[in-house]
Amino acid sequence: MTQVVEQQTGVDGAISGRDEVLIVEDNPHDLELALHSLRKGHLTNPIRVARDGAEALEYIYRTGPYAGRGAGQPKVILLDLKLPKVSGLEVLRRLKGDPRTREIPVVVLTSSREDRDIEEGYRYGANSYIVKPVDFAQFTDAVSQIGLYWLFLNEPPVEVGA
């Protein structure tokens, strides 16, 4: 289920007009650390969490429990690769293969340093590939930098995937 972590205004889960971050992560501790890091980076954007690949796809394509959610897509997706049900690479392939969603920036954030994963990630069109550092200080630094960069510095094309 989606956890609404940051405060969110609006009705029926509709996006409040502020840029949303979607985190796709199955490990609850990693998730908590990521959220902790974002908070410490003073990021106030609403954060959505999907706990597996299938849920991420349902959210983005407004199917299943998300059929009624409002328009608008996340401004950036942080995607783990090793996920239950639908793998991260599969989610990436679907998003980047669909003209409606291929412009949403996807940052692969994973433990895997395997060449194969890195190569495939970029082949499927990942915008960035970050290996989660084990050192927490570095991890915090990395996550808040990702947020800072994709939410504030990066200029996306006008209104991604309406």
Next chain:
Amino acid sequence: MTPNAALSFILLGTAFLLLGHGQKGWRLWGSRVCCALVAAMGLLTLLEYTFSWNMGLDSILGSQPAGLAGAVESLRMAPTVALNFIFLATALLIHSRAPAWAQVLAISAGCIAFLAILGYVFGASILYQVSDTAPMAVPTALAFCLFSLAFLFRHPESGLMGRLLGKGPGHDMALRLFPVGFLAPLVTGWAITRAVDARWFDVDVGIAFFAILSVLVATGAIWWNSALLERSDLRRRRAEDKEEHVKSLNRELRVRTSQLESANQDLESFSYSVSHDLRAPLRAIDGFSRILEEESTALLPQSSIRHLGIVRAEVQRMDALINDLLTFARTGRKPLEKRTVPPAEIAREAALEVRGRGEDRSVEMQVDDLPPCKADPGLLRVVFVNLIDNALKFTKDRKPARIHVGFRKDPGESDQITYFVRDNGVGFDMRYADKLFGVFQRLHRADEFPGTGVGLAIVQRIIHRHGGRVWAESDPGNGATFYFALGVT
């Protein structure tokens, strides 16, 4: 030999030679005309005999010499000769359509002629002269035999001849027995006839001798052949056994290969999950101990904060171990790309890289002009990085630290070059030299010299994958030398 027989032989020979150039166009027709003439001549002669005609056929080539007047008949070829000409001409005419029948005809002609020769050999006129007609002359009989043989050997692969001259054990046996079966009775028969003529013994005794000799020769031939067959069969069985052995080895090899492949796949998925799954808990341990440290500093006693620090340091060490283990696994997986490389250049780059990440120290680094070898440049670089890193680590108390990268050519090993990295560090106890290159093997305490103990294992793995050797020597307290030998070609 009568003139007509001579003419027929010439025509037959011409027909035979014409066919030697393929079976098309005028040659074919020329050959057929010659055969037809010979057959007609034979047929007419036989008719002359049968109906007592004289068609003047026998004086085509002129009348007989004056001295032999009245012997018209003697110029006429013998009926057996006429029959043989018909056989051979027919054989030549039909040989392309019915090779087996043509060969039967040729063999029949040969047998008739051979019988005539036997008649001369044994003095039995009935064999070369039918009643009171003209006899078959010796040269005629010989010519028929030769012609028959020539015809049979013209297409030795087809028809009846195929049995005799093909390949295989049956053919070998036929070829061995044929001369024995052919010549032995002839020679013994001739010898016994001569002996009977010379009155050494009676005909009855001669026949008995002939019988016993025939039995002996036949038995000998059979015994000889069975021995040969036995031997060739033994050879064949041995070859089959060997083949069976090779096949079973191949099967085993296939099984082993697939086992290795699946083991390799297991290893790959193992290192994948090591890479991914083992890191996640580490991150959680580090992260939450850090959060605990930050948020509860005021609540915790000093010792607990130190303990948290130890937890985090150990997490970092675990992370380094996992990373090194993965690097170690990867050096075994990546395919080798061997080419001729300049080791001196690679060693200098490696030295720069290692010095760049370490603290500033006074190090005397000497890299000789190393001769080239065949190696994967990326992996050779890893070798130098690890060895130089090692040398730097164990010379940290030396002022100045001296590291020397050099080479030597061992006599007797012209296709190999031995490179070495020598330092003036603490060295190691030679008793433990064999443990040096094992994974996670360390000869020093971690608080003396940091490290995971994987570096030298990686070096050894890379050198072994190149088919080279790696070893180390040390004088404890005065430094160590690490050698590795690589092929030039």
